[in-house]
Amino acid sequence: MPPRQRQRRKRIKHPTSTRRPALTAAFKDSAVLETAFLVGLVLVGAAVLWAYQFVSSTFEGAEGKGPELSPLHQLALEPNKVQSDKAQSSAKLRGSATSNQKITGGYDHFYNIAQDLAALEPAETLARLEKEDPFGTQAFDTKLLEHETNLGRVLTIDEIQQLFPCPKDEERITLPDFRVEQKARDFREGKKGTFLFFQHLRKAGGTNFCSLAEKNLPKNARPHYYCMPDMGWSGNKNAGYLHSWPNDEIIERMADSGYRIAGNEWENFDVSRHFDLPAVFATSFRKPLDRALSQFRFECIEDRGCAIKDVHTWWAKRSDLWNVYTKTFADPPIGARQNFRGNHADKRREFMRKAVDTLSKFHIVLSMEWLAYGAPQVRSILGFDDVTALTTRVRPHITQAKRDDGQEKNALGSASIAKASWVPKEYLDADQYKKMSEDLALDEILTEVARRMFLERLVCSDLGGGVAIQ
Numbered sequence: 001m002p003p004r005q006r007q008r009r010k011r012i013k014h015p016t017s018t019r020r021p022a023l024t025a026a027f028k029d030s031a032v033l034e035t036a037f038l039v040g041l042v043l044v045g046a047a048v049l050w051a052y053q054f055v056s057s058t059f060e061g062a063e064g065k066g067p068e069l070s071p072l073h074q075l076a077l078e079p080n081k082v083q084s085d086k087a088q089s090s091a092k093l094r095g096s097a098t099s100n101q102k103i104t105g106g107y108d109h110f111y112n113i114a115q116d117l118a119a120l121e122p123a124e125t126l127a128r129l130e131k132e133d134p135f136g137t138q139a140f141d142t143k144l145l146e147h148e149t150n151l152g153r154v155l156t157i158d159e160i161q162q163l164f165p166c167p168k169d170e171e172r173i174t175l176p177d178f179r180v181e182q183k184a185r186d187f188r189e190g191k192k193g194t195f196l197f198f199q200h201l202r203k204a205g206g207t208n209f210c211s212l213a214e215k216n217l218p219k220n221a222r223p224h225y226y227c228m229p230d231m232g233w234s235g236n237k238n239a240g241y242l243h244s245w246p247n248d249e250i251i252e253r254m255a256d257s258g259y260r261i262a263g264n265e266w267e268n269f270d271v272s273r274h275f276d277l278p279a280v281f282a283t284s285f286r287k288p289l290d291r292a293l294s295q296f297r298f299e300c301i302e303d304r305g306c307a308i309k310d311v312h313t314w315w316a317k318r319s320d321l322w323n324v325y326t327k328t329f330a331d332p333p334i335g336a337r338q339n340f341r342g343n344h345a346d347k348r349r350e351f352m353r354k355a356v357d358t359l360s361k362f363h364i365v366l367s368m369e370w371l372a373y374g375a376p377q378v379r380s381i382l383g384f385d386d387v388t389a390l391t392t393r394v395r396p397h398i399t400q401a402k403r404d405d406g407q408e409k410n411a412l413g414s415a416s417i418a419k420a421s422w423v424p425k426e427y428l429d430a431d432q433y434k435k436m437s438e439d440l441a442l443d444e445i446l447t448e449v450a451r452r453m454f455l456e457r458l459v460c461s462d463l464g465g466g467v468a469i470q
Contacts, residue, residue, distance in 0.1 A: 105175025106167070110135065110452065111356055114445050118352035119345035122441035123434075135173075135448040140164045140455065141369070154372045154391075157458070166460035173449065174456045178360045180275075187280040188383035193255040196382065197279035198227060200240060200265035201325060203294040204286035205368035212378065212389035213261045220258055227263040229254065240265030243331075247273050268331040271358050280381065282364035284371070285325065285450040288443040289424045289436055292321060297422060312432055315439075323351075325443040330354035340442065348442065355446050365453045377457055 113134050117125050133139055143163045147155055155163075169175055186194045196213065200206035210227040225231040231239035233253055242250065242264040254262060262279070275281070286294075296314055300306035308314045315321075322337050330336075330351045339347035359365060363381050366374045375387040424433055437444075 104169070106170050106172045107174070107176060107178075107360065109171075110173040110449065111353075114356050114449055115349045115352050117445050118348040118442055122341060122438035125441040126437055126444060129444055129448065135452045136164070137448050137451040137455065141451075144370075157373075157376070160373065161459045164455050164459055167456065172456050172460070173452050174360075174460075179363050180361070183278065184280045184363050184381050186278065187260075188381075191278075193251065194278045194280070195254050195259060196261040197242075197274065197277060197281050198261060198263045199269050199281070199283040199328065199362075200227075200263045201283060201285060201291070201328065202265060203291050203298060205284035205366060205371055206263070206265065208368075208371060208389055208392070209282065209284055209366070210261075210263065211392070212384065212387065215386040215389055216382070216384040217260050221260040223257075223259055223261070223263075227261045228265065229257065229259050229262050232257075238266075239263075241267050242274075243267035243270050247276055250277060268328050269358060271329070271331050271354060275361060280364075281362040282366070282382075283359075283362055283450075284366040284368055285447050286368035288325065288440040288447055289433075290421050292436060292440065293422045293424055293427060295321070311428065315432070315436055322439040323442040325446050326351050326355045328355075329358040329446070331358075340439070352442060352445060355442075356449055359446070359450060359453070365450045365457075367451050367454045370451070370454060373458055374454075377454075 223229040225239050228239035300308050364377055372391050374390050378384050378387055
């Protein structure tokens, strides 16, 4: 390569070489100037910002305001501020069922879990519920029973919150809130024609709830037969069959009679139209197997219209009670029990989807085992003042077969209910326990859903113990 070409390539690779001293000096001078300029700019900006803050704090002090606190100090001086902000955030999620608001909260998460569990075979469903406790209610129930027994009393709300703190919004099955708040307000304010629709699940605290209404509603506002108005409508032939009555007739008869409670015990909740009634909706759950044994004891052992004394024979004849909760709130076509097992996963998913969706719109969902803790929701949603019925054992037709079990007054909460109930594992043989448990697998899922709803509304103060309506 000629010397001139070699020198040209060298200049390209090393533009600041000693062969161009003027350019090298220029680069150095420029870098120094730029650095000095940037440092000066930062110093000037900092001085301006300090002056602005000084002037602002001076004026604020003149107006009687203290200096702005850091978030940590605010938390220490205003412990209710965070809860208040969370309340406002959660309030935005309420009543969104009829809006275009994007669904947030934890409802979808638990909604999907319930359907996934329903799609399994009953034995696997039960095994997963016991092992994983996906709704967090079984661990709470165990701790609650232990604390009530040790203390010999029901727990305070603060003590309950220690066992089950209010979850984050994204972990709450009750958010978004699909209940219609206006209907609860109308009922509390005594608007003409409004009433309490109670879906009575047999042997799950329904009579207690009717007694609660009797203590808080005028006598002329209560149907004479266990809060079921259709006993009179049918000429004393039927009671608790509201699925059989069209909405317009229910509305007209309730308004004409002045009744303010209607119990539906023997038929499903009609998901297609009952929510259109001018009513606030309530129900009460109980552990499915406990409920089934209680019905057998009540009807058969204590001779109330049943002559069967063997639980195996009775259960085989009462397939109408298999997954009765799920059927009640999903309102499936006749013959649904054929899909409770086997290759019908999609059907079971659909049943659970409808049942959970229905339950999410009920203003009050109680748990019989935790009935002693239902007062805050009953007071805030229904406006009832006398809540003593929640801790008083009420047994229908008690004169037919009086029990002397010392549990007429519930002073121990869930521990009292457990003491007064038959223990399925002790009363049933292993095979029958397995059979009945699997026949109630879907109900076990729905009960866990209901119990979590109850717990969240109890411990999350932003819901005021129920629907926060002002």
